[in-house]
Amino acid sequence: MIKALRQPLISIQIDRGQQVFGSGEVLAGAFQIDAVDHADVRVVETSVLWFTEGTGDEDMGVHYFERLSVDDVPELNLQERRRFQTVLPNSPLSYEGVSVKICWCVRVRVFLRQGRDFVAERAFQLGNIPLVQAEGMATI
Amino acid sequence: MFGKKRGHRHTGSKTLGSAGEILFFALLLFLGSAFFVLLLTRTVIPEWRANHEFVETTAVVLDKRVEERIDRNGNPVFAPRARIRYEQSPDEIWAYDIAGTTFSNVTDAQAQLDLLTVGETYPCWYDPLNPEVAVLVRGYSLWFWMLLLAPVGFMLIGGAGLAYALWYWDKSPEHQAARGQLGRIDLFEEINARAKDFPTIPHDADLINSPGTHLKYRLPSSNSQGWRLFGATVVCIVWNGIVVVFTVLAVRRHFHGAGDWRLDLLVFPFLLMGGFLIYYFVRELLIVTGVGQTFAEISDHPLLPGGTYELYLAQGGHLSLKSIDILLQCTEQAAYRQGTDTRTDRRIVFSRTLFHQDNLEILPGQPLEAHCDLRVPDDAMHSFTADHNQVQWTLAVRAVAEGWPAFERNFPVVVYPPERLTSETDERSTKLESELVV
Amino acid sequence: MNAITSETPNRRLTNPFATRWVRPGAMAYLFPQGRTAAEIVRQFQANDWRSAIVGPHGSGKSTLVATIIPLIEQMGIAVRRISLHDGQRRFPADLLQQCLPISRREVPSDEISNSTPRALLVIDGYEQLTWWSRHRLSACCRRNEWALLVTAHADSGLGKIPVLFRTAASLPTVQHLVDDMLPSHYGLIHADEVAAAFNDHGGNVRETLFALYHLFEQRRNTYGKQRAGESVRL
Numbered sequence: 001m002i003k004a005l006r007q008p009l010i011s012i013q014i015d016r017g018q019q020v021f022g023s024g025e026v027l028a029g030a031f032q033i034d035a036v037d038h039a040d041v042r043v044v045e046t047s048v049l050w051f052t053e054g055t056g057d058e059d060m061g062v063h064y065f066e067r068l069s070v071d072d073v074p075e076l077n078l079q080e081r082r083r084f085q086t087v088l089p090n091s092p093l094s095y096e097g098v099s100v101k102i103c104w105c106v107r108v109r110v111f112l113r114q115g116r117d118f119v120a121e122r123a124f125q126l127g128n129i130p131l132v133q134a135e136g137m138a139t140i
Numbered sequence: 141m142f143g144k145k146r147g148h149r150h151t152g153s154k155t156l157g158s159a160g161e162i163l164f165f166a167l168l169l170f171l172g173s174a175f176f177v178l179l180l181t182r183t184v185i186p187e188w189r190a191n192h193e194f195v196e197t198t199a200v201v202l203d204k205r206v207e208e209r210i211d212r213n214g215n216p217v218f219a220p221r222a223r224i225r226y227e228q229s230p231d232e233i234w235a236y237d238i239a240g241t242t243f244s245n246v247t248d249a250q251a252q253l254d255l256l257t258v259g260e261t262y263p264c265w266y267d268p269l270n271p272e273v274a275v276l277v278r279g280y281s282l283w284f285w286m287l288l289l290a291p292v293g294f295m296l297i298g299g300a301g302l303a304y305a306l307w308y309w310d311k312s313p314e315h316q317a318a319r320g321q322l323g324r325i326d327l328f329e330e331i332n333a334r335a336k337d338f339p340t341i342p343h344d345a346d347l348i349n350s351p352g353t354h355l356k357y358r359l360p361s362s363n364s365q366g367w368r369l370f371g372a373t374v375v376c377i378v379w380n381g382i383v384v385v386f387t388v389l390a391v392r393r394h395f396h397g398a399g400d401w402r403l404d405l406l407v408f409p410f411l412l413m414g415g416f417l418i419y420y421f422v423r424e425l426l427i428v429t430g431v432g433q434t435f436a437e438i439s440d441h442p443l444l445p446g447g448t449y450e451l452y453l454a455q456g457g458h459l460s461l462k463s464i465d466i467l468l469q470c471t472e473q474a475a476y477r478q479g480t481d482t483r484t485d486r487r488i489v490f491s492r493t494l495f496h497q498d499n500l501e502i503l504p505g506q507p508l509e510a511h512c513d514l515r516v517p518d519d520a521m522h523s524f525t526a527d528h529n530q531v532q533w534t535l536a537v538r539a540v541a542e543g544w545p546a547f548e549r550n551f552p553v554v555v556y557p558p559e560r561l562t563s564e565t566d567e568r569s570t571k572l573e574s575e576l577v578v
Numbered sequence: 579m580n581a582i583t584s585e586t587p588n589r590r591l592t593n594p595f596a597t598r599w600v601r602p603g604a605m606a607y608l609f610p611q612g613r614t615a616a617e618i619v620r621q622f623q624a625n626d627w628r629s630a631i632v633g634p635h636g637s638g639k640s641t642l643v644a645t646i647i648p649l650i651e652q653m654g655i656a657v658r659r660i661s662l663h664d665g666q667r668r669f670p671a672d673l674l675q676q677c678l679p680i681s682r683r684e685v686p687s688d689e690i691s692n693s694t695p696r697a698l699l700v701i702d703g704y705e706q707l708t709w710w711s712r713h714r715l716s717a718c719c720r721r722n723e724w725a726l727l728v729t730a731h732a733d734s735g736l737g738k739i740p741v742l743f744r745t746a747a748s749l750p751t752v753q754h755l756v757d758d759m760l761p762s763h764y765g766l767i768h769a770d771e772v773a774a775a776f777n778d779h780g781g782n783v784r785e786t787l788f789a790l791y792h793l794f795e796q797r798r799n800t801y802g803k804q805r806a807g808e809s810v811r812l
Contacts (some may be wrong), residue, residue, distance in 0.1 A: 023557060052529045053596045055485045055788055056474025059526035061339060091557050092340045095521050098795050099485045100472040100529045101596075127557065129521045132489045476597055477661075478640055478784065485788075 008036035010108050010120035020125045021088050027124065028085035031108045033078040043111040044068045046084050050092055050126075053101040063089055093127030165302040168373075172294025179291065183239070183281070190238035191278050194265035199226035199274065201256050206249045209242065217242035218249035222256055226264055228271040235264070237277040244398040252277075289384070293418075294377075297425070342525045344442050344554040352437030354452040359436045359535070359551040369424045376414075376421040383407070383414040427544065432457025432507065434537055434549040438514070442554045443533070446518040451494065453537060456507040460542040466495040466535060468514060470521065473530040490517070494535075522557040593798065595791035602640035608751050618642075618743055619649045625740050627695050627725030630704065632733060633745030636782030639729040642745055643700055655698050655725065662703035695725040704728035705735045712737065747783045749776050755783075756790070766797045 014029040021027055027048060033041070048064035064086040070076055084106070095102040105123040112118075203223040211217045219242045225232045236252075243249040256262065256276070266274040352358040390403045432455065439450035453466055470490035476483045495512040502508050514535070524531040535551040598604060609615070622629050631639045647657050699719060701707075707715065712735075719726045730736060749772075756772050767790055775793070779785035 051598075052474075052526060053593070053598050054472075054474050054529065055483075055597060055791055056476050057528040058598055059528050061526070089337075089339060091338045091522060092524050093522060093557055095524070095531070097472045097521070097531065098489055098792070099474040099487050100524075100531060101593075102524065128519070130519050132521075478602065481635060481784070483788070 008041075008110050008112075008118050009034040010110060010118065012106050012108055012120055012122035014106065014122060014124060018124070020128065022127065023088060023090045023093075025088055026085055027088050027106070028083065029106060029122070030081040030083045031106075031120075032081045033108075033110055036078070036110070036112070038070070038076075038078060040112050040114070041070050041078060041110060042113045043070065044078065045107075045109045045111075046082075047107050047109075048084070048086050048088075048104070049107060050094075050102055050104045053103055054097065055099045061092070088126055093129050094125045095129050096131040098132055162302060165298045165300075167298070168294050169298030169302055172291045172296075172298055174291075176291035176295060186238050187280055189267070190265065190275055191280070193268065194275065194278075195228075195268050196263055196265050197226050197228060197274075198261050199224040199264040199276070200261050201258050202232060203258060204253045204256055206246055206253065208246075211242070215244070217244060218246050219243075220249045220252040222253065222276060224262075224264060224274070224276065226266065226274060228266050229274065231272065233272060233274065235274050235276055237279070238275050239281045241277075241281070243396055244393065248397060297422075338556060340524050340526055341556060342523055342554055347552065347554065348441050352452070355437040355439045355450055357438050357441050359438060359441075359553065361434065361436075362534070362550045362552055363548070369421075369428050372417070372421045372424045376417040379410075379417050380414045383410045387411060427547070430458055431541070431544060431547055432459070432502070436535055436537070436549075436551045438553070442556045443514075443516050444556055445516050445520040445522075445558045447516050449514045449516075451510075451512050451514045451535070453495070453510040453512075454507045455502060455510075455537070455539070456504075457502050458504050459502045459539075459544060461497075461500050461502060461508075462540040462542060463496065463498045464500070464508065464510075464537070464539040465493055466510065466512065466537050468492045468494055468516075469534050469536050471530075471532045471534065473532065475528045477528075490520070492517075516555060520555055523554045593791055593794050595787050595794055600787050603644035605641060605755075607638055607642040607645040608755060610751075613743075615646050615649055618646055619653075622646075622650075622725075622727065622742055625742060627698070628719075628739055629726075629742035630728045630730055630736050630739045631743050631745060632730050632736075632741050634731060634747075634781070636779075636784035636786075637745040637747045638783060639745050640702060642743060643702070643727065643729060647698075647700070650698055650725075653694060655695055657698045657700060659700040660702065662701065662706045696723050698725040698727060701726070701728045703730075705730040705732065747776075747781045747786075749773055752776050752783055752786055766794055 010031065010033050012029065012031045014027065031046065033044065045068070046064075046066045047062050049060055049062045051060040052058050064084070066084065068076060068082075092102050094104055103123060104126045105121040107119060107121045109117055109119045201222050201224055205221055207219045207221050209217050209219060219240065220236050221234045222236060223232055223234050243252075262276060264274050264276050265278060266272075347359060348357050350358045350360070386403070386407045390400065390407050393399050393403070434456075435452075435454040437452040440447075443449065451466070455464065468491070469488050472485075472487045472489055474485045476485070494514055495510050497508075497510070500508060520533075521531055523533055533553050533555045535553060537549045537551075538546070539548075540546045592599075594600075607615070609618075631642055633639050643659075647659075651657055699715075701715070704712070716726070716737075718724070726739070727742070728736070728739060733741065753769060753772055756767060771793060772786070772790065775786045775789040776783075779789060
């Protein structure tokens with residue numbers, strides 16, 4: 001029988017609550033992991049990435065990636081807020097198309113020693129491309 | 141007379157293009173002619189001479205027999221032969237007809253010989269150029285007339301196309317690639333640098349490596365009429381070549397009273413398909429030669445949101461157009477694969493007409509030339525490409541012509557995002573990453 | 579399934595029918611009354627770890643596989659999944675090399691029985707394989723003590739592999755799916771529209787969900803404007 005695992009609480013904040021960024025702007029923020037024993041955590045990965053959404057298979061591109069292994073940094077205190085920052089690229093911009101959408105987010109993934117992992121995301125917008133209207137829009 | 145071709149592009153000298161066209165039709169004409177000559181010399185001429193030039197005499201039938209042979213397919217066939225003696229030949233010879241007619245069974249062959257009685261005298265005809273060659277039976281083998289259809293077809297197509305190309309050769313305008321510009325730095329280095337600065341944006345190196353004659357760049361087309369015609373030609377020739385052989389076999393058997401209905405049933409659907417392939421080939425040929433090439437040139441590339449660019453379009457051919465439109469379009473494409481099911485979703489999410497004209501004539505050597513402005517919307521999404529999802533911008537040329545199927549030619553373009561990282565911000569990025577708290 | 583929490587910027591109204599949310603693995607299989615994933619796995623074990631899931635296109639075969647795989651992994655059986663795409667008649671030549679490195683997950687040894695196979699090979703689109711490929715696959719699985727679970731559109735070609743479960747889409751199931759598992763359509767999709775899409779696509783759930791995706795797209799812009807008090811730009 002598998003032991004029940006506690007789900008860690010992962011919170012991600014972007015500085016100043018900013019949600020819309022332009023190319024070349026600095027994306028900075030912090031994350032915090034709670035409700036999990038330090039001994040249960042194996043690795044914490046932080047990434048800033050884009051992924052597609054829509055009617056096609058997902059594509060993904062990672063712009064920023066940081067991996068923290070608890071074994072390598074034993075004094076790591078996950079409950080402390082850990083910062084991240086990166087300069088955002090020229091492309092791809094966030095896009096709300098019809099069949100293709102491009103979304104940016106900060107993602108934190110926590111790997112536990114029992115082999116499971118938990119993910120939290122905080123989305124943001126890169127660029128200011130307006131929504132694309134689907135044809136035949138119905139009025140409610 | 142310098143020209144270069146890459147992929148589906150039509151660039152450089154029209155003379156070179158016309159030369160290629162002439163070569164193509166000349167090849168068709170040559171092949172047809174060679175086959176025609178072969179048939180003529182081996183079959184048609186000897187039969188004709190036997191019926192018109194051989195001199196009549198009389199011959200005594202000394203003996204007769206049915207000779208068994210094996211044909212090309214390994215089947216036994218039977219040839220009626222009679223040994224005759226006539227005044228103009230010093231020796232007795234075995235003869236029957238000039239074509240060496242055979243029958244699929246002994247009975248039919250024997251029936252021909254039963255008309256001759258050993259010891260009797262019958263009229264015969266000998267070749268005045270070679271008196272030792274003579275025939276007892278004259279006439280024509282109708283099957284070879286059908287065989288002639290294939291080479292005649294090639295000759296007609298090749299000849300007509302050649303005549304057309306030659307006729308318009310000296311009336312086509314000469315365009316030279318006047319400007320070309322390689323990057324000041326190594327080309328590969330430039331491509332990698334750009335890819336790094338603009339991830340997921342398609343490379344436009346293939347779009348801007350051909351200078352235009354009116355504007356800076358000549359854009360490649362994503363449609364390829366030439367390859368379609370080539371494919372249609374090859375398939376048509378190969379398929380119909382095989383079908384003709386079997387059709388002739390089947391008809392020949394009927395003429396000899398030994399029709400095989402199973403062979404007829406087998407050949408019939410292939411014959412129908414061959415007819416369709418000929419129709420398709422002729423259609424493609426007429427489209428390529430009648431509709432003509434489409435050239436699109438642009439004043440700059442890549443495109444930026446809010447930017448305005450000049451566009452030049454030339455449409456050749458010999459057409460009466462009901463309408464022609466040039467459109468700027470943005471298409472989303474998403475591919476989804478699950479198990480054995482693959483699904484591709486394509487949607488046009490933006491379309492703007494840049495140019496429209498109704499009721500115009502395009503004459504050979506006098507292509508339609510259109511100049512217009514291309515304005516990219518201020519808030520346009522940039523081009524995007526990933527494994528399964530794309531955002532593609534294209535210039536689409538759509539035309540509806542009298543007596544022709546409507547056609548569309550597409551020219552991909554690349555739209556970049558409006559803001560760009562400079563080298564200063566690149567340095568800032570590196571500095572920031574090194575300051576990250578670990 | 580691992581928990582994912584996400585906050586979206588103001589203007590984004592996530593389409594609940596996007597492949598991200600409805601692909602196999604993202605959504606659990608809705609079992610008919612009285613059937614559970616655990617019971618399916620028990621039956622699989624009773625079939626000596628060789629079985630087939632059969633059903634028409636878009637009826638949820640891959641979703642069912644994705645639902646039961648975690649339970650199988652919890653038993654200490656490593657899983658390797660191979661999808662045969664349309665026209666693919668042979669499994670990858672390096673199948674053996676792909677599968678050999680997989681090892682048991684970290685499960686206490688007293689929880690693994692001797693009859694538990696070392697690994698499970700899942701073949702999506704089994705009927706596309708040639709007779710010879712199927713024979714080789716069976717021999718490979720027997721030799722390596724691998725379990726075998728295949729999906730197919732029909733029984734023919736399964737040979738001696740028993741049918742574990744037959745997937746079949748029904749309108750009530752799809753309605754349940756839309757209302758209970760995809761509630762964030764904000765009432766933009768009505769039951770009669772779900773029924774119409776389901777009937778239009780001949781009971782293919784995947785195509786039904788794609789159709790609902792586009793229907794949602796057509797309506798979300800207006801809903802977004804209303805929700806944000808006209809703050810969303812077009």
